Amino acid sequence: ARECKTHDLDLAYRPKLEIVEQLYNDMKSLISSPYGEYWRQARNHAFGRKNIETEAGKKFVRLISEGQEFLTNLSIGGFVPWLSWINILNGLNYRTDMMLKQGDKFLDELIQEHLSKTRHESKENLLDIAGVSIDMDGIKGLIKDVFGAGTDTTSAFLKWTMTELLKHPTIMKKLQSEVRGILHDKLDITFDDREKMHYLKAVIKETFRYHPPVPLIPREAGRDVKIMGYDIAAGTMVIINALAIGRDPLFWDEPEKFKPERFLNSSIDFKGLHFQHIPFGSGRRSCPGIDFATALIELVLANILHKFDWELPDGAKGENLDTTELRGLAVGRKNPLLAVAIPQ
Numbered sequence: 001a002r003e004c005k006t007h008d009l010d011l012a013y014r015p016k017l018e019i020v021e022q023l024y025n026d027m028k029s030l031i032s033s034p035y036g037e038y039w040r041q042a043r044n045h046a047f048g049r050k051n052i053e054t055e056a057g058k059k060f061v062r063l064i065s066e067g068q069e070f071l072t073n074l075s076i077g078g079f080v081p082w083l084s085w086i087n088i089l090n091g092l093n094y095r096t097d098m099m100l101k102q103g104d105k106f107l108d109e110l111i112q113e114h115l116s117k118t119r120h121e122s123k124e125n126l127l128d129i130a131g132v133s134i135d136m137d138g139i140k141g142l143i144k145d146v147f148g149a150g151t152d153t154t155s156a157f158l159k160w161t162m163t164e165l166l167k168h169p170t171i172m173k174k175l176q177s178e179v180r181g182i183l184h185d186k187l188d189i190t191f192d193d194r195e196k197m198h199y200l201k202a203v204i205k206e207t208f209r210y211h212p213p214v215p216l217i218p219r220e221a222g223r224d225v226k227i228m229g230y231d232i233a234a235g236t237m238v239i240i241n242a243l244a245i246g247r248d249p250l251f252w253d254e255p256e257k258f259k260p261e262r263f264l265n266s267s268i269d270f271k272g273l274h275f276q277h278i279p280f281g282s283g284r285r286s287c288p289g290i291d292f293a294t295a296l297i298e299l300v301l302a303n304i305l306h307k308f309d310w311e312l313p314d315g316a317k318g319e320n321l322d323t324t325e326l327r328g329l330a331v332g333r334k335n336p337l338l339a340v341a342i343p344q
């Protein structure tokens, strides 16, 4: 008899946090640990508390989600500086201030809790970790970078990949047969195993093309430039539409179709050198988390596709699957993805 469980993929993944020096060890154990073990470690490391279901854990997840949504608010003063007073009148400045203060207070408490439990010496607000000094603001900035930029992006991506696989059972089967053919009954996935998973890499590239978690990439012109006949003055905010580029028929054959095969005999990658595919941006301000995110995504997908078959609950059909998007800097699913995991 096969045991069937309904999993809410929303809960299935949250990255972790431990103060700076822990990151390296975490990454090593993440690379070698099977999925179940990884998830347990991730939850425990994240807060140094038993799990993310604590009040503090929930509050942090809420702060991150609200912050993500908040970033999409229209700041009139940001676009037309002499209208900045509107941001005071409509309460945007006040709400921004409150949100930043709440986040700061939360991080202060979290860091103090970690410090009191670990061997770290806190000297005049400075931590000395592996010979590198970092002050509280630095630590908070790092935590915000890793969580703010790394949490919703990767979880949104994983949910979109599972959505597309559930919508396209033939692709799911082909991917599972590749992963299972390479792993057999192994529990640990090695770097070499991952390198052999060509179809997995193609599915990941196609999901990034079709659902880039950061569809709009904001930048500021560093100097006056002319682009396609338009004069862009230094200081102008320029928004790069990675989603539209990824679906541009000039570059892509049948762009509205989810077709991982298009990447099998192609050298196009998402590392920022092929401008038709830039889910992580490009150039020196491109995403520094790209390798961490790619390793994590490959491991999670390989693990859950290896160990489980996946179906929609109550015999629902993939083609009817809801794909409404959530507003935010990272665009995820609006509604949770419910799927039945059938252990193999």
Ligand code: HEM
Pocket (backbone or CB within 6 Å): 145, 146, 149, 150, 151, 153, 154, 157, 212, 213, 214, 217, 218, 219, 278, 279, 280, 281, 282, 283, 284, 285, 286, 287, 288, 289, 290, 292, 293
């Ligand atoms: C699927 C996962 C991810 C996607 C799609 C993604 C995408 C992006 C994009 C599009 C940018 C802007 C790049 C540009 O302006 O050219 C960015 C910046 C950034 N990302 Fe990621 N990211 C992901 C995961 C991560 C992770 C896991 C981390 C950290 C552990 C991270 C940390 C950052 C940081 C710190 C920046 C700002 C870089 C800067 O301004 O110099 N990201 N990311």
